[in-house]
Amino acid sequence: MSGDGGEPHDWPAYYEKTGARPPRETLLFALDRFDTEPATGPRLAVDLGCGSGRDTIELVRRGWRVLAIDAEASAIGKLTARDDLPSGADLTGQVARFEEAFWPTCDLVNSSFALPLMAPDDFTTVWSRITASLKPGGRIACQLFGSRDSWTGRSGMTFHDREAVDGLLEGFNVEMLREEEDDSTTVRGEAKHWHIFHIVARKV
Numbered sequence: 001m002s003g004d005g006g007e008p009h010d011w012p013a014y015y016e017k018t019g020a021r022p023p024r025e026t027l028l029f030a031l032d033r034f035d036t037e038p039a040t041g042p043r044l045a046v047d048l049g050c051g052s053g054r055d056t057i058e059l060v061r062r063g064w065r066v067l068a069i070d071a072e073a074s075a076i077g078k079l080t081a082r083d084d085l086p087s088g089a090d091l092t093g094q095v096a097r098f099e100e101a102f103w104p105t106c107d108l109v110n111s112s113f114a115l116p117l118m119a120p121d122d123f124t125t126v127w128s129r130i131t132a133s134l135k136p137g138g139r140i141a142c143q144l145f146g147s148r149d150s151w152t153g154r155s156g157m158t159f160h161d162r163e164a165v166d167g168l169l170e171g172f173n174v175e176m177l178r179e180e181e182d183d184s185t186t187v188r189g190e191a192k193h194w195h196i197f198h199i200v201a202r203k204v
């Protein structure tokens with residue numbers, strides 16, 4: 001899992017290598033939880049940092065309405081051109097940075113390996129907007145980078161220790177909080193120590 005977490009360079013090459021990979025475990029876990037709960041109609045997910053859509057495609061396959069947001073036009077272009085998009089998929093793509101994007105009240109904010117790619121001030125603002133946008137009973141599914149990650153200290157990125165993660169998740173029932181530390185490689189083949197929090201949490 002850790003080795004395809006991505007790095008803030010050369011996104012088109014990243015999309016090429018990872019776009020067809022299966023959806024993230026955090027998304028699947030959240031969707032399975034929703035499936036045990038009654039719904040009055042199609043649910044709405046916002047996929048922040050959707051890339052070329054490995055998670056978005058699973059959402060639309062499972063009948064979700066999806067607003068997929070990414071700063072890279074090539075990500076949205078690749079997503080909307082996927083030949084495995086079901087016909088009639090209720091999908092809107094938006095090219096925008098999270099810091100500038102607006103999204104409506106929703107059932108799920110999914111953000112796989114993307115939120116740490118913001119500077120701390122921006123992260124704080126966007127996290128508040130995520131929590132405010134979730135309906136009661138809605139979920140966040142995401143990864144955050146831990147303080148022992150070998151990218152710690154890079155500018156334009158945010159890292160959290162366990163205490164800080166617990167603070168972010170106040171007001172949520174935490175359904176998955178898996179801390180992973182692993183020495184492996186990035187998609188570009190560079191050696192890296194990964195420290196990742198895999199999170200699914202339900203807004204109270």
Ligand SMILES: C[S@@+](CC[C@H](N)C(=O)[O-])C[C@H]1O[C@@H](n2cnc3c(N)ncnc32)[C@H](O)[C@@H]1O
Pocket residue numbers: 005006007011018024048049050051052053054055069070071072075096097098099111112113114117118
């Ligand atoms: C590592 S990729 C992850 C893609 C996909 N979610 C996945 O799990 O494979 C991170 C994605 O987030 C997008 N991204 C990073 N920072 C962003 C920001 N501040 N606003 C919008 N998109 C951003 C990048 O363009 C990239 O597509």
